[in-house]
Amino acid sequence: MSKVTVVGAGNVGATVANVLAHKDIVKEIVILDIKGDFAKGKALDSWQQAPIDFYSTKLTGTGDYADTADSDIVVITAGIPRKPGMSRDDLITTNAKIVVSVVNSIKEHSKDPIIIVVSNPLDVMTYAAFKAAGGDSNRVFGMAGILDTARYRAFLATALDVSPKDIQAVLMGGHGDTMVPLPRYTTVAGIPVTEMIGEEELEAIVNRTKKGGGELVGLMGTSAWYAPGAAAAQMVESIVKDEGRIFPVCAWLTGQYGINEMYLGVPVKLGKTGITKTIELQLNDDEMALLKGSADAVKGVMDKFNDMGLV
Numbered sequence: 001m002s003k004v005t006v007v008g009a010g011n012v013g014a015t016v017a018n019v020l021a022h023k024d025i026v027k028e029i030v031i032l033d034i035k036g037d038f039a040k041g042k043a044l045d046s047w048q049q050a051p052i053d054f055y056s057t058k059l060t061g062t063g064d065y066a067d068t069a070d071s072d073i074v075v076i077t078a079g080i081p082r083k084p085g086m087s088r089d090d091l092i093t094t095n096a097k098i099v100v101s102v103v104n105s106i107k108e109h110s111k112d113p114i115i116i117v118v119s120n121p122l123d124v125m126t127y128a129a130f131k132a133a134g135g136d137s138n139r140v141f142g143m144a145g146i147l148d149t150a151r152y153r154a155f156l157a158t159a160l161d162v163s164p165k166d167i168q169a170v171l172m173g174g175h176g177d178t179m180v181p182l183p184r185y186t187t188v189a190g191i192p193v194t195e196m197i198g199e200e201e202l203e204a205i206v207n208r209t210k211k212g213g214g215e216l217v218g219l220m221g222t223s224a225w226y227a228p229g230a231a232a233a234q235m236v237e238s239i240v241k242d243e244g245r246i247f248p249v250c251a252w253l254t255g256q257y258g259i260n261e262m263y264l265g266v267p268v269k270l271g272k273t274g275i276t277k278t279i280e281l282q283l284n285d286d287e288m289a290l291l292k293g294s295a296d297a298v299k300g301v302m303d304k305f306n307d308m309g310l311v
Helices: 011-023 036-053 088-107 122-133 145-160 199-210 212-220 226-240 285-308
Strands: 003-007 028-032 058-062 073-076 114-117 140-142 245-254 260-271 274-278
Touching: 003 011, 003 088, 011 028, 011 036, 011 226, 028 036, 036 058, 073 088, 073 226, 088 114, 088 122, 088 285, 114 122, 114 226, 122 140, 122 245, 122 260, 122 285, 140 260, 140 274, 145 199, 145 212, 145 226, 145 245, 145 260, 199 212, 226 245, 226 260, 245 274, 260 285
Parallel strands: 003 028, 003 073, 028 058, 073 114, 114 140
Antiparallel strands: 140 245, 245 260, 260 274
């Protein structure tokens, strides 16, 4: 795969492009934004970084979808960011129109690209992209679980005073306050996390993870971008290199976990064709109840999108 388009030249989109360029695994990255000169500036800045940080990936910026022609992967970050007092769900009316428009425009110039959605509210924006794309659901999915899991792992690393490299975890459900961290599947260098931290402290970290995006909005007055951008770039890397890495991803469910015809965060394997396998964990009753509750919350926002009649 040689060409990746990032739609949206804001903080998240620019970070996706910059992190991906540093990996030096694709020939070209196109950054597209309705403010064409803004995208050109971000791309030019990153391209001028190439001789310093020693990568060859060419970056170009544009406001014209024709320049995205023959993209292998498209990462959609376009949309308005959260502001203090806003939930992710508050963004649906504006961002749904943007995501559907983006996908329709991409389709005019690229045949069946893999689409990774980062725009919020994530689960429903991924559904919107899938409906607009009208193709294989394994080629349309959303970035949320990698970010949420990274926050969870970072908080644990701080609490335990260990390297975040040694922490592995699984997190499922919607991208929001109903997400489902799974301490039973969390380890530190292979050691169950429950053997290294008390129940109350672990519960506090789980709750902080659920509100992790809101914490950053409160601190900065806008959404995060370093970790979300890096997370999306990591997904692209697994696809381009056909690594088959297992990540929590917002994926289309067709009966897994007893949930049908909706997008929700679950562990999947990512390779050159997109999602090559959806992994179904053996959840206990409490975990399954939390996942079903999260699915119900996402379904409510899905219904709002369907009522909009955009696709």
